[in-house]
Amino acid sequence: MIIAERKPLGEIAMMVAPHEKVTVIGCRSCVAICLAGGEKEVDTLVSAMKLKSMNEGRTQYFDGFVLERQCEKEWVKEVEDKILAADVVLSMSCSLGAQTIGDLYPEKIVVPGLNTAMFGVPEEQGVWSEKCLGCGDCIIHTTGGICPIARCAKSMLNGPCGGSSNGHCEVNLEIECAWYAIYERLKLQDRLDLMDTVRPPKEWSTSHSGGRRVIVREDAKLTPHQIRGKEASL
Amino acid sequence: MKRRVQVVICRTCSGAADVLDVDRLLRVASDAPYVGSAVIVNYACNKKSISEIVDDAKSKEVDRLLLVPCSKKDVSPTLFQAYVKKAKMNEFLMETVDLVGEAALPHRDDPARAQAKAEAKLLAAIARTALLEPLHKITEDMRTKNVVVIGAGVAGVEAATTAANLGMHTIIIEKSEKKLKVPGVMMTKSRVISTEGHAGNYSLSIEAGEKRETLECAAVVVASGGDWSDAERRFIDAAPDSKPLYQLDRDVSEGKTPDGTVIIIDTPDPEGARTAAQDFAWEEALDCAIEIRKKSPATEVYLLFQEMRAMGLAELAYKEAAGLGVTFVRYDAKRPPEFDSEDGNRVTVLDMAQDETLSIAFDALYYASVSPNPDNIAIADALRIPMSPSGGIRRGSIQRGPVTTLRPGIFVCGSAKFPKSEGMARLEGRAAGLLAAQFAAAGEVESGGSVAEVAPEKCSACLTCVRTCPYEAPFIGVAGKAEIAIQMCQGCGMCAGICPSKAIELHHFTDEQLLTEAAVYLRGDF
Amino acid sequence: MPDREPKIVGFCCEKHGIDSVDLAARSGRQYDSSIRLVRVPCTGRVDGTHLLKALEEGADAVFVLGCLEKNCYYDTGSIEGRKRVAYVKSMLSEVGIEPERVEMFNASSSMSWKFSEIASNMVKVAARLGPIGSRGGGR
Numbered sequence: 001m002i003i004a005e006r007k008p009l010g011e012i013a014m015m016v017a018p019h020e021k022v023t024v025i026g027c028r029s030c031v032a033i034c035l036a037g038g039e040k041e042v043d044t045l046v047s048a049m050k051l052k053s054m055n056e057g058r059t060q061y062f063d064g065f066v067l068e069r070q071c072e073k074e075w076v077k078e079v080e081d082k083i084l085a086a087d088v089v090l091s092m093s094c095s096l097g098a099q100t101i102g103d104l105y106p107e108k109i110v111v112p113g114l115n116t117a118m119f120g121v122p123e124e125q126g127v128w129s130e131k132c133l134g135c136g137d138c139i140i141h142t143t144g145g146i147c148p149i150a151r152c153a154k155s156m157l158n159g160p161c162g163g164s165s166n167g168h169c170e171v172n173l174e175i176e177c178a179w180y181a182i183y184e185r186l187k188l189q190d191r192l193d194l195m196d197t198v199r200p201p202k203e204w205s206t207s208h209s210g211g212r213r214v215i216v217r218e219d220a221k222l223t224p225h226q227i228r229g230k231e232a233s234l
Numbered sequence: 235m236k237r238r239v240q241v242v243i244c245r246t247c248s249g250a251a252d253v254l255d256v257d258r259l260l261r262v263a264s265d266a267p268y269v270g271s272a273v274i275v276n277y278a279c280n281k282k283s284i285s286e287i288v289d290d291a292k293s294k295e296v297d298r299l300l301l302v303p304c305s306k307k308d309v310s311p312t313l314f315q316a317y318v319k320k321a322k323m324n325e326f327l328m329e330t331v332d333l334v335g336e337a338a339l340p341h342r343d344d345p346a347r348a349q350a351k352a353e354a355k356l357l358a359a360i361a362r363t364a365l366l367e368p369l370h371k372i373t374e375d376m377r378t379k380n381v382v383v384i385g386a387g388v389a390g391v392e393a394a395t396t397a398a399n400l401g402m403h404t405i406i407i408e409k410s411e412k413k414l415k416v417p418g419v420m421m422t423k424s425r426v427i428s429t430e431g432h433a434g435n436y437s438l439s440i441e442a443g444e445k446r447e448t449l450e451c452a453a454v455v456v457a458s459g460g461d462w463s464d465a466e467r468r469f470i471d472a473a474p475d476s477k478p479l480y481q482l483d484r485d486v487s488e489g490k491t492p493d494g495t496v497i498i499i500d501t502p503d504p505e506g507a508r509t510a511a512q513d514f515a516w517e518e519a520l521d522c523a524i525e526i527r528k529k530s531p532a533t534e535v536y537l538l539f540q541e542m543r544a545m546g547l548a549e550l551a552y553k554e555a556a557g558l559g560v561t562f563v564r565y566d567a568k569r570p571p572e573f574d575s576e577d578g579n580r581v582t583v584l585d586m587a588q589d590e591t592l593s594i595a596f597d598a599l600y601y602a603s604v605s606p607n608p609d610n611i612a613i614a615d616a617l618r619i620p621m622s623p624s625g626g627i628r629r630g631s632i633q634r635g636p637v638t639t640l641r642p643g644i645f646v647c648g649s650a651k652f653p654k655s656e657g658m659a660r661l662e663g664r665a666a667g668l669l670a671a672q673f674a675a676a677g678e679v680e681s682g683g684s685v686a687e688v689a690p691e692k693c694s695a696c697l698t699c700v701r702t703c704p705y706e707a708p709f710i711g712v713a714g715k716a717e718i719a720i721q722m723c724q725g726c727g728m729c730a731g732i733c734p735s736k737a738i739e740l741h742h743f744t745d746e747q748l749l750t751e752a753a754v755y756l757r758g759d760f
Numbered sequence: 761m762p763d764r765e766p767k768i769v770g771f772c773c774e775k776h777g778i779d780s781v782d783l784a785a786r787s788g789r790q791y792d793s794s795i796r797l798v799r800v801p802c803t804g805r806v807d808g809t810h811l812l813k814a815l816e817e818g819a820d821a822v823f824v825l826g827c828l829e830k831n832c833y834y835d836t837g838s839i840e841g842r843k844r845v846a847y848v849k850s851m852l853s854e855v856g857i858e859p860e861r862v863e864m865f866n867a868s869s870s871m872s873w874k875f876s877e878i879a880s881n882m883v884k885v886a887a888r889l890g891p892i893g894s895r896g897g898g899r
Contacts, residue, residue: 726801745807
């Protein structure tokens with residue numbers, strides 16, 4: 001899922017400083033799960049900000065709540081009154097949520113409370129690691145199920161570079177060398193022949209390098225007949 | 235819900251009235267919101283007082299009680315039971331506030347401040363009591379009076395015997411094929427594979443030889459013992475006649491002291507992992523050494539060890555042994571004693587105290603340490619209980635008792651916990667058998683009340699509660715959201731504290747209840 | 761120095777925590793009366809928001825008192841309590857408030873001296889730092 005991390009409180013404070021009424025909106029999905037923007041983190045942030053104001057002898061109003069999924073228009077529209085009444089919206093969702101609010105209410109100032117970091121998995125409670133870069137053309141069936149695009153610092157396609165040392169990456173010795181892991185995995189599966197396969201240069205146009213991506217399922221789109229009057233504006 | 239509190243202030247035998255102005259407390263209570271009645275009694279714990287309190291409760295139409303008792307601990311539970319029955323009040327709508335222990339006693343030197351604190355505590359307690367909700371416990375019958383004992387060693391047999399004597403049906407699960415006369419049933423060549431259910435109604439999956447069987451029981455005692463065979467393996471080639479220390483202990487107590495030179499040795503472990511297992515051995519080793527030297531002064535006794543920890547009164551034994559001429563040789567774990575490859579009865583060791591290498595010819599060698607049973611990992615996994623860092627089964631908090639584990643209804647005794655002497659193992663076996671029998675004898679098990687509950691509409695199914703709970707109470711249910719298994723929940727509230735979506739509340743200790751208490755304190759006088 | 765009594769709230773577990781408080785009192789120990797305790801079944805119940813909200817409501821200092829970590833009645837509760845306190849401390853530092861205002865303590869029920877030490881510790885902190893905002897705005 002999407003993994004995000006709360007911005008340092010000092011940075012958040014600076015972003016909202018010019019505004020008297022700050023409305024903090026979190027999300028119950030990915031960011032709640034990675035402990036960055038769920039209801040508890042929203043409450044904690046609101047408390048900390050209030051304490052900051054108290055400490056500095058200022059007045060600033062904070063109000064916080066969460067949406068089921070901040071990137072879905074219907075859920076954002078449910079709290080339209082609160083958004084319209086805000087001086088500034090501090091989004092404690094990933095950037096997708098923050099932008100959804102901004103796109104729906106372009107005249108409102110929306111600031112991000114989180115740094116959206118990556119697609120990651122929980123390795124253990126409290127530890128999330130990056131496993132996918134969203135390249136749009138998955139090849140992990142050729143690499144024993146391990147993605148070299150995301151897990152290799154150089155996104156190498158055909159084996160490790162010279163910097164692979166004792167199974168670790170020269171960029172950061174705490175990172176496992178993806179190709180070392182791939183080799184061991186293929187060995188386990190008795191498919192080392194895949195190490196000899198030469199993968200041609202990657203077609204990057206399916207990744208972000210090809211520009212912002214839009215994916216369409218024609219069969220899922222609502223026909224004009226299906227769209228009810230009030231949703232037409234969406 | 236009415237939310238009308240009856241405040242009962244007991245003037246008590248504790249002398250609190252010397253420090254606190256009880257009548258003033260009564261006025262403070264009477265004026266507080268949500269209070270339907272405030273009374274003072276002289277002895278809340280006597281029948282007459284209880285009747286009076288109950289009559290007052292009924293006439294003032296209150297639905298909950300706040301008692302200001304003599305102390306947190308001395309309040310008799312039967313007082314509450316009587317009250318609940320007579321006043322027909324839900325037991326969870328009753329609260330106490332300890333003004334004696336938290337205001338009168340510790341601030342005796344400053345009665346004005348003690349009074350202010352007592353009044354603040356009283357108001358906060360009233361506010362909390364007003365927010366309490368009625369809760370209900372569920373009682374489940376135990377389907378069996380079975381006590382399963384894992385391991386037919388010294389501790390296990392003692393546990394089974396004790397439990398059987400108290401009327402339980404015992405089933406010993408033993409991995410080997412040994413034949414023993416035991417009460418109840420013994421299943422040999424068997425081991426526990428997995429557990430379902432909860433205390434009082436456990437369902438164990440047992441592998442018995444080639445077959446799989448399900449065994450229902452009320453309680454389990456883990457008595458898997460230690461692994462003497464590991465120590466034996468280390469010595470058997472080097473010193474074929476070597477024996478375990480408990481053998482020496484038995485011989486000496488039967489009056490058979492060995493002749494010639496005796497060595498008692500701990501298990502050399504260059505990795506240093508074994509020294510933690512040595513503690514128990516030294517008491518036994520010292521006692522044996524002393525007996526031998528007293529009965530047979532011609533017998534030389536050497537104690538070879540990495541670390542000797544003669545604890546408590548055993549220190550006196552250490553002194554006595556040294557006085558009787560026992561030789562203590564301390565060696566470095568990285569330079570363990572070496573056995574002569576040709577002469578199976580000679581050992582060479584570097585004595586760290588003298589920095590001298592000794593070459594000792596011996597007639598009898600006893601090895602004095604036992605490793606944790608490697609089966610403990612599988613047993614702990616099967617019963618879903620944690621292990622200790624030294625490879626034994628972890629015991630529960632000492633307040634729960636020395637032979638308990640984390641899970642209610644599962645007990646541990648003997649070397650399964652950490653290595654101990656035969657005598658101690660037997661004693662622990664008896665204790666575990668007694669507690670298991672006591673538990674099973676109740677015939678029913680209670681759960682519920684102050685337990686956690688998930689609001690599914692708020693749950694993100696993030697698995698945080700599932701991972702955090704030590705009791706495995708939370709699980710992801712059919713709706714794809716977390717649920718709390720009430721029979722497993724111990725009411726600690728860790729899940730409620732950690733839930734990132736604030737979807738879990740702990741009944742009787744909700745956020746609102748806790749924060750209201752704090753807020754009332756902070757709004758008042760300090 | 762502040763011109764009112766310090767306001768200190770403690771979240772105390774109902775097992776070893778409150779037992780040590782009780783034993784302190786019954787051993788005749790005297791300590792500052794500026795402490796008010798909120799009982800929780802286990803310090804694992806305590807949430808960062810409880811500590812922060814107590815500060816918002818006017819506490820000068822807040823503490824959490826639980827069992828010794830190796831002997832927690834609920835096995836890992838006081839470990840959780842410690843982690844929550846650590847997180848709150850780091851948040852306070854980030855907003856320019858002294859992290860010493862929030863503290864974690866552990867005791868066993870037999871430690872009769874511990875609670876008076878804790879009280880004295882927290883009263884010193886509260887007296888030194890005063891209410892939040894009294895020192896004119898932190899950093």
